[in-house]
Amino acid sequence: METVVFISYRRDDTSAEAGRLQETLRAQLGDAAVFLDTSAIGIGDEWPREVEDALQAAPVVLAVMGVNWLRVSDEFGYRRIDQPDDWVRRELENALATKKAVLPVLVQGARMPPTDKFPTSLADLPRHQAVEIRRDYWDHDTKLIISRIEALTKAPLKNHADLGLYPAPMREKPDPLSDERIDAALNGSLHRWRRTTSPFPGAESQSRVELFREYKFKTFTDAIGFMSLVVPGCITIWHHPRWENVWRTLNVYLTTWDIGQRISDRDIVLALYLDRAFSDFSGRDDSWLALDPYLVTVRAGVHHRATNSRQVRWRRHIHPETPLILNVTINHLPETGEVLIPGAAPHTPNRSEKGDGSPFPVVLVVTGILRRPDRATPIAVPTGDKMDV
Template identity: 55%
Template sequence: MLNAPIFISYRRADSAAEAGRLHSTILQELGKGTVFMDTSSIEPGTQWPQELEDSLQKAQIVIVVIGTEWIRISDEFGLRRIDQEDDWVRREIEFALREDKKLLPLLIRGAKMPPSNKLPTSISALTKRQAVDIRDAYWDHDIKLVLEQLRLVTDQNKKSERSLKSKNPWGIYPTPHPEKPEPISDEKLQIALSGNLSKWKKVVSPLPEDSTKVRVEIFRHYNFKSFRYAIEFMNQVAPGCDIALHHPRWENVWRTVRVYLTTWDIGHQISDRDIQLAKYFDKAFSDFPGAKLDS
């Protein structure tokens, strides 16, 4: 398991059950050998085993599971574990930051990301990483979103991903992926729109920031039983967009949500990212209790 691309860091007294559940889900969905999670009893002061260092070195992404007691847990003298240099969790995060690993903090049971000034300086940069909330009421839904990001990491087979500065002159688009996708062909798009995405359609319009250019998008509207359901749906799927690093252009009009998808960093053309995000929206809508499924 030393070559596993995913490493789970957690505190047993804080999130053992959730980390174990996450570990099992990853194995089930992504396959054997994809994730490393230490399950032995490790005490403070024990020599850091070579197995942990080797696993961290080989990992492409380190998931840090943070519960409500993650930062508060102390030893028998009342000293916070996170402040002690031999603390296992601290050392795992220090190693990941030093080696420039991709870090994904998962916040469970309503936990909040600790302020940077409440963490040791050596791991304060953890707070700059985008965290994902795993909500109790939407555990199965939110875990699927995490899995999509993990699939991206494992499929690309990269040791790490570094943030790139956006070259967008208007400053309104998010930082793109390290690697740009290829635009899909019209033939492939038509196959998708006549198949699983039959309720979507291709639309072309002038680019608001530069009227001499056009944007090509796929569009669909979703109808809901009430305005509040429409807003709740947008709130439910928004974390998935963040995890995928791909975001819609959308608007809410009363009980309707209109969604437009395009890949801006390849010139506002359609890529496979748009197809996959459209499928994600459709699946979330089909499972949503406030949806009007005749839309």
């Protein structure tokens, strides 16, 4: 197999990181596909020729850059990057001149230096999108590089045949979240999601637990556009949704497959990411405004608030900050029990009885500010009244 990836680095800067990156890439692409001079050149081989041949063959060049990549100097104090015979400079000049895919890889917390700090021949390097590999998230961050290499070269991953429906799992698996933590998320920042349980396809005796949310869009094109918009973020998080599109609707299911199809913190993070993206997406459909309903518990005429996780959808076109008046009719207000008030904050309406002892129909008039559905809060400032019929 020919060289696919050429790793350019400075031994005085990122020798350890370059070696670890080589091992990670070889595990996915194969040993011969990744070139690193210290391990790819044998004893007695002509070093300059081996480097030049590998560089010519590789379609992808990774420029591994640490905090001292630009500052490394010779014994006289001159920066090596400024010297025409510097091998790192020559490698990257060749890669840029021959239009190879150059991916700057930042390690050790390094940041891309400004253009004016580079030699003129390398002035285009900072314009290439860099990828950061964080020490504590090595497996996660390198998967983004592997995906990019695969997309650029169409090189088959060494482990693809064994993966089936799912990508390679990370070495460190997350722990399933407890029911209490999931409920806390669903009653808080993820109040538009719900938990679902269904049989696992192909193994009906097993179940999968997922977070679920439905997104609605103005057009079919908007729905597909939103899916395309969030794909890079899913790759960066290295967590992938199960979703299905029917015309203007996108149903999203989130679970962590490598811990037995259970919900983990990765599902929470991805759900928050999708919600933020949806809130800023111009093609979202606001015609169905989701309002949080409440259960009013009635005990001898005293009404207590209890939040219900269900949602009621109101068919209205309205600006997010426009005052909204909802008229909710409850035909029977019992002495005890529970009454669902959709989209209304609980309060204590007046009660009176007809001559036969049955209660009058009660109309709850709720006034408040309806915020954007993706950032909805229960309507406050309620007022109530009784209407005789």
